[in-house]
Each structure stands twice: as C-alpha cells, then as structure tokens.
Amino acid sequence: MTGTATKLPPLLTVADFLDWPGDGTGTRYELVDGVLRAMAPGSDVHNTIVANLSGVIWQHLRRNRPGCRLVTSMGVQPRVRAEWNYRVPDLGVTCTEARLGDIFTPDPIVLVEVLSPGNANDTYENVRAYATLPSVSEILIVHSTRVAAELLRRDGAGNWPANPEPIGPGGVIRVASIGQELAIGDVYVGTHLA
DSSP states (O other): OTTOOOOOOSOOOHHHHHHOOOOSSOOEEEEETTEEEEEOOOOHHHHHHHHHHHHHHHHHHHHHOTTOEEEESOOBOOSTTGGGOBBOOSEEEEOSOOOTTOSSOSSEEEEEEEEOGGGHHHHHHHHHHHTTOTTOOEEEEEESSSSOEEEEEOOTTSOOOSSOEEEOTTOEEEEGGGTEEEEHHHHTTTSTTO
16 A cells, blocks of 8 residues: 555564554654654754764774774664564664674664654653663764754763763764764754754
8 A cells, every 4th residue: 555554553563563564654663662653754954963973973983993884773672672672773883794684783882863852752762772782882862953962871880870971062072982082063064053
C-alpha cells in the first residue's frame, strides 16, 4: 500500500519491528519499550549541525583513528528491555568493523544527538537508554536553538556523572574516547546561530 497509511501495530518486539514493512508513509520510527515512536524530520538547522559534525568527526577519524568509523542514524539496542527497544541516535562512532547483515551498529563508543525543541523529552529519554550500552563512553547532546552542547562521559570506574558538562559559546568540545577537540562554533557553521 504505497502512499496510504496503515494502522500501527500496538506492541512490537525488536524482531517484529525489523520485520515490519512500515506504515506506508515513509515515516521513520524508533521502538521504545515495544511502542513505535515516529522520528520527525530534522529542521534545516538540525540537519546542518548533523552535517557539520559528520564532516569534522569523519576527518578526525580518518587522520587519527583509521580503525574507527562514523555512522549516521545508527541503530542501537539498549541493554535494559533490549528485546523491546531500537533507538536511532543522529551520529555515532564505533571502532568495530562492519559485519554483513548487522542491523545494529556494533560497540558504539560515542553517540551524538541533536536536540530540537520538539524532541527534547524523547532525546533525553534516549540518552538514558544509551547509557545502558557498556561500550558507550561518551554521549554528546548538541542544541539546535542556541550555541550549546552537553557532554556526558563515563569516569574511570565506568560511572556516569550526575549532570553533563555544559559547553557554551566559545567553548571546546573534547571527545576523549576518540581524542578529538573541536570548537563549538564549528558545529554551527552555516546556521543562523553562527
């Protein structure tokens, strides 16, 4: 049924979700505790920020961490209620080779979300889910309505901080797990916030 919306299933496991043909509208979904959650299209600013981050992270990895790779819209499966959750961060870095047939990106070490006004609650809920992944050492949240970012980093004992490190105008984002430092202003090039 191309172009015609179908009724959404009430509850899905990840296996059901991966087999589901979609609703016929082209809408992208995440699976949150068995319930489909539509992923709204990103705004121009959101998409520009994602593109800027993709460019600078990819260049850094290519020069300094050639065994790692950047993945956009990567699928991850949180450890808590794993059978019922499939989340999709904007960007992520893994140092594990891609394997034929993998649906989930293996062993992400950094996950990035761009925070938009309409998805703040969903984004922070996803951040809490990402923190359950044992391979993830840093989670970066970048705002799309102001020059600001928040960085969560596990400590040496594997614990997450109570609050993220805030990064404001003129600041530097330090992603220790991949050895990258970038000026926050570079994230906003080409937007009205630059």
